[in-house]
Amino acid sequence: MPRENMTQKRERAAEIERRMYEYYGEGECSLDHMDPFTLTVAVVLSAQCTDAAVNKISPTLFARFGTPEKMAHASIEEIEAIIHPLGFYHAKARNIKALAQTVLSEFGGEIPNDIDLLQKLPGVGRKTANVVMCQAFRNPQGIAVDTHVFRIAHQLGFATRNDDSPAKVEAKLLKIYPQRDWLFINHQWVHFGREFCVARRPKCAECFVNDLCPAGKKALMRTAD
DNA sequence: CTCCCGATAT
DNA sequence: ATATCAGGAG
Numbered sequence: 569m570p571r572e573n574m575t576q577k578r579e580r581a582a583e584i585e586r587r588m589y590e591y592y593g594e595g596e597c598s599l600d601h602m603d604p605f606t607l608t609v610a611v612v613l614s615a616q617c618t619d620a621a622v623n624k625i626s627p628t629l630f631a632r633f634g635t636p637e638k639m640a641h642a643s644i645e646e647i648e649a650i651i652h653p654l655g656f657y658h659a660k661a662r663n664i665k666a667l668a669q670t671v672l673s674e675f676g677g678e679i680p681n682d683i684d685l686l687q688k689l690p691g692v693g694r695k696t697a698n699v700v701m702c703q704a705f706r707n708p709q710g711i712a713v714d715t716h717v718f719r720i721a722h723q724l725g726f727a728t729r730n731d732d733s734p735a736k737v738e739a740k741l742l743k744i745y746p747q748r749d750w751l752f753i754n755h756q757w758v759h760f761g762r763e764f765c766v767a768r769r770p771k772c773a774e775c776f777v778n779d780l781c782p783a784g785k786k787a788l789m790r791t792a793d
Numbered sequence: 794c795t796c797c798c799g800a801t802a803t
Numbered sequence: 804a805t806a807t808c809a810g811g812a813g
Contacts, residue, residue: 615797616797616798616799617798617799617800617801618800618801620801621799621800621801652799653799653800654798654799654800655797655798655799655800656796656797656798656799657797657798657799658797658798659796659797659798660797768802768803769803
């Protein structure tokens, strides 16, 4: 069986993206937010917990501390009490308060439209910075590789076992997908990862790209015999 | 690499 | 019971 070359990989990716767009559109952001600041905070809080859990506490959090000024002067204890159900509440509370203080002291009170400056904010790494660049500023500088994108990239055969870090997976995806698609990949794949390509038991038989996916084809073989 | 850490689905 | 959930810092 001949190995898939880069041109074929890009064509397969383009067809997958076409179907993703049909199915999910541009991919709605599933984290509730009002502006770049609340989006950034929500994404920081969403680490290793569900977006539904974040959305449950964010009305309370943002009613109380919805601006950098208010968050910067909040008490850690009060923030912790609000975000406790999310887990990692100690570190997250410290991070979002320090984040707000940094926005005030370093960036004139505004979340910066800059991938490198964003990563200077406490609690903001490459993944969160990518999400903010795409969602808040429509200025994609990369593809946010979260747990869903990481898993799906491997399932689709766009990343190999050697690509064992989000950075390596992102590098592979950036070569395969044109920049025009970078805006939508993360959100579309997050929805796709929840509905079909779930971590525990992927629903390959029902998946709308199973004919374009190595893992999906294997699953189809089994139902055929 | 380990630690941070509660809620939920299976 | 345990794997997993929009990761990042030390």
